[in-house]
Amino acid sequence: GAGVSQSPRYKVAKRGQDVALRCDPISGHVSLFWYQQALGQGPEFLTYFQNEAQLDKSGLPSDRFFAERPEGSVSTLKIQRTQQEDSAVYLCASSQRAGGTEAFFGQGTRLTVV
Amino acid sequence: DAKTTQPPSMDCAEGRAANLPCNHSTISGNEYVYWYRQIHSQGPQYIIHGLKNNETNEMASLIITEDRKSSTLILPHATLRDTAVYYCIVSYRNSGNTPLVFGKGTRLSVIA
Numbered sequence: 412g413a414g415v416s417q418s419p420r421y422k423v424a425k426r427g428q429d430v431a432l433r434c435d436p437i438s439g440h441v442s443l444f445w446y447q448q449a450l451g452q453g454p455e456f457l458t459y460f461q462n463e464a465q466l467d468k469s470g471l472p473s474d475r476f477f478a479e480r481p482e483g484s485v486s487t488l489k490i491q492r493t494q495q496e497d498s499a500v501y502l503c504a505s506s507q508r509a510g511g512t513e514a515f516f517g518q519g520t521r522l523t524v525v
Numbered sequence: 526d527a528k529t530t531q532p533p534s535m536d537c538a539e540g541r542a543a544n545l546p547c548n549h550s551t552i553s554g555n556e557y558v559y560w561y562r563q564i565h566s567q568g569p570q571y572i573i574h575g576l577k578n579n580e581t582n583e584m585a586s587l588i589i590t591e592d593r594k595s596s597t598l599i600l601p602h603a604t605l606r607d608t609a610v611y612y613c614i615v616s617y618r619n620s621g622n623t624p625l626v627f628g629k630g631t632r633l634s635v636i637a
Contacts, residue, residue: 415568444624453612453627454569467624502568512559512616512625516568 413437415517417503423523424493432488432520436505443486444514445478446502454502460486461509493524528552528615534632537607543600545631547613550594557618558589559625560598562609569612569627572598603635 416435424430436443442461446454447470457476459467462483471478475494480486490497500521504514530548537543549558557576561569573580573587575596580587586599600607612630 446627451629453610453629456624456626459624470624504568512557512618513571513574514625516570518566518568 415503415505415515417501417517417520419520420518421521421523423525426495426524427492428524429489429491430493430522432490432501432522434486434488434503434505434517436484436486436503437507437515438484440505440507440511440515441509442506442511442514443480444504444506445486445488446504447472448500448502448519450499457488457501459510490522493522495524498522498524528626529613529628531611531613531628531631533629534634536634536636537600537603539605539635539637540602543603543607543633543635545598545600545611545613545633546595547597548595549613549615552593552615555617556615558587558593558596559614559616560585560587561612561614561625561627562607563612563630564606564609572611574618603633605635605637607633608635609633 418433445457448454456470458478460480475491477489500519502519504516506514559574560572563569575587589596610630610632
């Protein structure tokens with residue numbers, strides 16, 4: 412596709428359930444970022460991949476959050492034992508360059524934990 | 526924490542220029558000024574960036590003061606589709622280890 416694709420678009424999870432959010436970056440893009448956006452706030456950085464290497468995971472809020480990009484393209488953000496405070500929009504972005512700051516964002520996955 | 530300060534909201538009449546200010550008084554010499562916008566229910570969209578010279582592209586113009594402590598994003602002829610939250614971000618370019626840090630941005634409402 413032409414842009415960054417995220418799925419599912421919406422996810423409702425019961426508290427305690429595990430979820431997996433998928434990101435398909437633009438083909439050939441080296442950098443991939445995950446952000447979390449709470450209602451009314453700006454996006455907050457979670458983690459950064461350069462190809463398959465996870466170079467920065469300093470923004471992951473707890474060890475319940477795990478991200479991977481095993482082949483340097485598609486990435487999955489997994490949240491274990493979801494809590495209500497995990498409810499947010501999860502945004503994925505990719506960039507052509509390593510650490511690229513001109514990034515293309517997907518539409519996000521809106522996660523609601525009930 | 527974001528290194529920028531922006532007004533929380535602004536209005537602009539359709540067809541007029543929208544001038545969005547941003548203060549970044551602690552910007553360092555190698556940091557760029559980036560602007561992104563986020564239309565409702567979409568992901569952020571890159572608009573423009575600059576270091577010290579003024580920049581223009583098909584979307585907007587970026588005016589950076591000589592001391593680099595503030596900048597203005599200009600949408601020359603605002604349309605209803607420009608209604609969005611606009612984020613001013615200061616960042617090293619292509620550094621990876623310093624990801625984009627978004628603040629709360631300015632909510633621009635373009636009014637017919």
